[in-house]
Amino acid sequence: MSTIFLDVSRLLSRLYDGQLPTGVDRVGLAYIQRYGSDARAVLSERGFLRVLTEKDTKRVFSWLMSSAHDRHEIRSLVARSLLSRFDSTHTGRGVLLHTSHNGMEYPRYYRTLRQRQIRTVFMVHDLIPITHPEYCRPGVGDTHRRRIHTALRHADGLIANSRFTLDSLSDEARRADLPLPPNVIAHLAPGIHAHSDSPSPLQTPYFVMVGTIEPRKNHWFIMHVWRRLVELHGSAAPKLVVIGRRGWECENVVDMLERCDTLRGTVIEASDCCDETLQTWITHARALVFPSFVEGYGMPLIEALDAGVPVLASNLDVFREIADDLPDYLDPLDGPGWLARIDAYTQSDSPARAAQLDRIRAFRAPTWSNHFARVDAFLAGLA
Known part of the structure; x- marks a missing residue:
């Protein structure tokens, strides 16, 4: 060559x-x-x-x-x-x-x-x-x-x-x-290794959202879903760990993170994660939530599936291209749908989550x- x-x-x-x-x-x-x-x-x-x-x-x-x-x-x-x-x-x-x-x-x-x-x-x-x-x-x-x-x-x-x-x-x-x-x-x-041997960083159920905070990632929408979860379940609501730096045109999300009393202690911002910490957060999550409006690829999706972690994702063609029908797909603006699916995945005996775990055993990540x-x-x- x-x-x-x-x-x-x-x-x-x-x-x-x-x-x-x-x-x-x-x-x-x-x-x-x-x-x-x-x-x-x-x-x-x-x-x-x-x-x-x-x-x-x-x-x-x-x-x-x-x-x-x-x-x-x-x-x-x-x-x-x-x-x-x-x-x-x-x-x-x-x-x-x-x-x-x-x-x-x-x-x-x-x-x-x-x-x-x-x-x-x-x-x-x-x-x-x-x-x-x-x-x-x-x-x-x-x-x-x-x-x-x-x-x-x-x-x-x-x-x-x-x-x-x-x-x-x-x-x-x-x-x-x-x-x-x-x-x-x-x-x-995947950009990170599939699994982490570290113990879970939280003792309560949590979900992760990975990516720079920017409009197309749909953080603002998911913040409102989580506020509704807290209104419904109080302290029993699952946590959301937002992993990624603050980007551009995201002032409304920052307002929710910094000034929304309802979300304080339930939504956790982790802006600077090394690979080991990122692996640990993903490995022990109930699911990765990926509600983007548009993506060119979706590396966090394959990193989660490669770690054997379920994914709740927007119904995008590119996600189906790289993950077929393994994740659970939802419209990125379907608030009740996301609320119900997150609620279901929080439960330890969730049939929907168990079904996806069954499906993703066959997943083979690109190499x-x-x-x-x-x-x-x-x-x-x-x-």
């Missing part, structure tokens, strides 16, 4: 800021684990890029895989790399794999790599800012459209995380009258080995 180049700009920036990995970041880390022994790291900013030396590449990959870092060392390495003269330490052919959306919108990024005979392959996680801009920060939809359109015009290949994402990408290409580059669908594996087998075959075809 020709030399692999990995753009780690987003990963290194988030490590510098001390931020825990999101689902997108976990994919990037999996690519370092797969290709890092022979790959070269790339840093980019607004379409300008540098290929790191072999020595600096090893340092950066080591920092990212261990999460150990020194802000001064990172700042020094980035400054030295981006301010150096044009790097000519690699002139042969290769393939750049870019697993985040950051920087896709700059044509000069593609031109620079093409001058070096390096093909560009981008992973597309979703088109949500284009298809559902109402759930995103103002302006993000326009930026994402530029990213996707630039990739459609200039990328040598695209990796989609799901059939749903590829269909959305194909629809956008048709609408914009742009060509669809060669592509492959490669489902993502990174299968993911990279598809990616490697795709790259070989491009060559």
Whole structure:
């Protein structure tokens, strides 16, 4: 295989800021684990890029895989790399794999790599800012459209995380009258291990909701479901553990978390969870609740099922693509339906929960080995 180049700009920036990995970041880390022994790291900013030396590449990959870092060392390495003269330490052919959306919108990024005979392959996680801009920060939809359109015009290949994402990408290409580059669908594996040996963090029944607090995740709706549970059951109501940092356009959810007396002590916010703590919360939950309006994939869903934990999820096509009929599906606005299902799953002898536990014994999560087998075959075809 020709030399692999990995753009780690987003990963290194988030490590510098001390931020825990999101689902997108976990994919990037999996690519370092797969290709890092022979790959070269790339840093980019607004379409300008540098290929790191072999020595600096090893340092950066080591920092990212261990999460150990020194802000001064990172700042020094980035400054030295981006301010150096044009790097000519690699002139042969290769393939750049870019697993985040950051920087896709700059044509000069593609031109620079093409001058070096390096093909560009981008992973597309979703088109949500284009298809559902109402759930995103103002302006993000326009930026994402530029990213996707630039990739459609200039990328040598695209990796989609799901059939749903590829269909959305194909629809956008048709609408914009742009060509669809060669592509492959490669489902993502769980980002955390399946089980935790730690004891349950709570002695009462609880549910988990995993993901950044943002409008499309539907936290505000689920908060009202939980307020109703407390009104019905008082202190006997199950707990809800909200795992994920506060994102954008979520002031109404923050108001519920901080100012709703009814939910105090029943809804628990866990914004900064390491992998071990996240595993423990999921493993002992009555179920994962996943009431999103739209998703490009749904890594928490497969992480829960892989741990043998039931899932209550929105009736989304992409969830059925990756989990078939194993979870219990509900309309994301069906308040009485969610209330009744959560009520039922709280009970220790719940027939509905037992039935799902029976179904998910047959679940086999996507694996990174299968993911990279598809990616490697795709790259070989491009060559």
